[in-house]
Amino acid sequence: MVSQSHTFKSSTSKPEHYVCAQGEGSIWNFHVVLEFWNDYTKDGVCMASEKLMELLNRGIARELQVSIQYMWQHVSVTGVESVVVEDIFRKIGITEMKHAEEIAERLAYLGGKPTTKPDPIFVGGSLKEMLERDVKAEEEAIALYKQTIKVADEEGDVTTRRLFEEILGHEEEHHDTFTRLLTE
Ligand SMILES: [Fe+2]
Ligand SMILES: [Fe+2]
Numbered sequence: 001m002v003s004q005s006h007t008f009k010s011s012t013s014k015p016e017h018y019v020c021a022q023g024e025g026s027i028w029n030f031h032v033v034l035e036f037w038n039d040y041t042k043d044g045v046c047m048a049s050e051k052l053m054e055l056l057n058r059g060i061a062r063e064l065q066v067s068i069q070y071m072w073q074h075v076s077v078t079g080v081e082s083v084v085v086e087d088i089f090r091k092i093g094i095t096e097m098k099h100a101e102e103i104a105e106r107l108a109y110l111g112g113k114p115t116t117k118p119d120p121i122f123v124g125g126s127l128k129e130m131l132e133r134d135v136k137a138e139e140e141a142i143a144l145y146k147q148t149i150k151v152a153d154e155e156g157d158v159t160t161r162r163l164f165e166e167i168l169g170h171e172e173e174h175h176d177t178f179t180r181l182l183t184e
Contacts, residue, residue, distance in 0.1 A: 047110045048112070052148070052160065055151060056107040057112065057114065060100050060103050060104050061117060061118055062137075064116075064117070065120065065121050066141070067096035067097040067099075068121050069122060069123060070089045071090070073130045073134075076123060079127060085181060095174075102167070106159070135178045135179055138178060139175060141171045145168045148160070149164045
């Protein structure tokens with residue numbers, strides 16, 4: 001049974017949700033079950049799969065990216081329209097930083113390690129260039145968070161699902177704001 005334990009530890013294809021879905025599988029001895037349990041639980045409570053935690057970390061990297069991106073757009077935008085849009089960039093940038101914090105808190109609770117590395121940041125030159133990239137960034141966020149909600153729902157993780165449903169609503173508002181600014 002010890003060799004089974006080592007096989008599991010070195011495997012890259014862990015049977016996700018094993019403990020959560022099936023409890024102590026009869027083919028495993030106590031020590032192997034305990035290792036499963038330690039990988040997937042905290043204090044005996046089912047936490048999250050690696051797949052879901054990876055999605056949360058992708059969300060954090062994205063939120064860090066756009067919070068910096070919008071902040072720098074806020075300080076660097078020029079021209080007549082900048083009077084209107086600079087405050088929009090600032091406010092949305094602050095919202096994105098709060099999203100990063102909320103997702104990181106959830107991931108830490110689930111037993112994961114939040115990334116400190118943002119996705120590639122694009123500030124842009126003209127306002128049109130900035131807004132085009134921001135619309136794209138929001139579209140990517142919407143797609144990623146719909147996927148995260150789906151996986152959280154499949155795992156019965158109501159709290160993570162609700163968190164991302166709320167964040168998704170914000171991202172759709174941002175997408176709408178940037179899209180309307182781009183077409184004005
Ligand atoms: Fe966000
Ligand atoms: Fe957003």
